[in-house]
Amino acid sequence: MMAGTMDLFHRHPDNPILTVRALPYAAGAVFNPGVAEVDGETLLLMRVEDLGGRSHLTCARSRDGIGNWQVDAAPALSPGLKAHPEEAWGVEDARITRIEERAEWVIAYTAYSECGPLVSLATTRDFRSFQRLGPALPPENKNAALFPRRIGGRYCMLHRPVPAMPGIPAHIWISYSPDLRAWGEHRLLLPARGPGFWDADKIGIAAPPLASPEGWLLLYHGVRRMGAGDVYRLGLALLDLDDPSRVIRRLDHWIIGPQLPYERTGDTPNVVFPCGWILEGDEIRLYYGAADTCIALASASLKKVLDYLLNESSMEA
Ligand code: BMA
Numbered sequence: 166m167m168a169g170t171m172d173l174f175h176r177h178p179d180n181p182i183l184t185v186r187a188l189p190y191a192a193g194a195v196f197n198p199g200v201a202e203v204d205g206e207t208l209l210l211m212r213v214e215d216l217g218g219r220s221h222l223t224c225a226r227s228r229d230g231i232g233n234w235q236v237d238a239a240p241a242l243s244p245g246l247k248a249h250p251e252e253a254w255g256v257e258d259a260r261i262t263r264i265e266e267r268a269e270w271v272i273a274y275t276a277y278s279e280c281g282p283l284v285s286l287a288t289t290r291d292f293r294s295f296q297r298l299g300p301a302l303p304p305e306n307k308n309a310a311l312f313p314r315r316i317g318g319r320y321c322m323l324h325r326p327v328p329a330m331p332g333i334p335a336h337i338w339i340s341y342s343p344d345l346r347a348w349g350e351h352r353l354l355l356p357a358r359g360p361g362f363w364d365a366d367k368i369g370i371a372a373p374p375l376a377s378p379e380g381w382l383l384l385y386h387g388v389r390r391m392g393a394g395d396v397y398r399l400g401l402a403l404l405d406l407d408d409p410s411r412v413i414r415r416l417d418h419w420i421i422g423p424q425l426p427y428e429r430t431g432d433t434p435n436v437v438f439p440c441g442w443i444l445e446g447d448e449i450r451l452y453y454g455a456a457d458t459c460i461a462l463a464s465a466s467l468k469k470v471l472d473y474l475l476n477e478s479s480m481e482a
Pocket residue numbers: 197257258397433436438454457
């Protein structure tokens with residue numbers, strides 16, 4: 166591990182900042198939240214696993230984004246609607262993108278259908294009422310996130326289809342749409358690196374792409390199958406602002422991995438799994454699910470992250 170890597174993101178001393186005990190109803194676990202800034206508050210759209218084992222999405226709000234979470238009494242998005250059989254086994258892992266020109270947030274989430282997980286979209290203007298756009302990409306596909314603005318007139322989305330052929334790693338792809346409904350021009354963007362690497366077996370976008378002066382900043386999770394199970398860690402890449410199908414930089418090594426007890430131990434051990442971040446001034450606040458059991462916070466300086474990525478990257482595309 167190169168010097169300085171582990172100093173980029175700082176875990177909050179109150180971690181985990183949210184556990185299932187904060188919920189006003191009984192559930193098994195809270196994790197993998199999408200994040201938005203709404204009316205001066207931090208809003209987390211949490212994945213909540215119910216006692217039956219299916220997941221739904223519930224909002225939690227906090228003034229300082231650290232404590233005093235007010236959790237809604239009822240889910241924001243719940244499976245079980247007749248009109249959406251593709252959500253039969255639950256809804257998971259919301260990634261929220263504010264799209265200013267639409268004056269709304271677009272949420273990309275995993276709808277767990279009886280044929281496997283797929284990418285669904287929904288929109289909201291207030292996180293009180295939600296409009297489902299329905300499935301955007303068929304199974305097996307998940308880990309989708311939208312860019313916050315159109316590029317070349319089209320909406321862009323990152324996602325992670327899973328090849329049906331055994332032994333082929335799952336990579337991040339990019340697709341385009343004129344209207345958020347019809348998706349096409351699918352292209353492989355960032356491959357899992359295969360044997361020998363921390364992100365060998367599958368990768369997926371973590372938080373939605375963040376616009377920076379140097380390009381679109383990507384945070385992605387990478388999975389390596391170890392003797393004792395999968396280990397989920399996080400890495401960084403940078404895309405061209407005008408042509409996000411072009412990878413400018415990619416770190417060779419991970420920048421956050423499971424280290425502390427709440428990341429090492431839980432329903433799924435050795436998992437750090439963010440679905441969102443917010444930028445306040447130069448501070449990135451990264452919210453992540455830990456061990457599929459609770460929610461934690463880490464922060465970083467955007468400038469330091471970009472400097473690090475530009476100076477330490479060993480891959481130039
Ligand atoms: C992924 C998703 C995440 C989960 C992770 C670790 O495939 O299902 O929701 O956090 O596995 O179990």
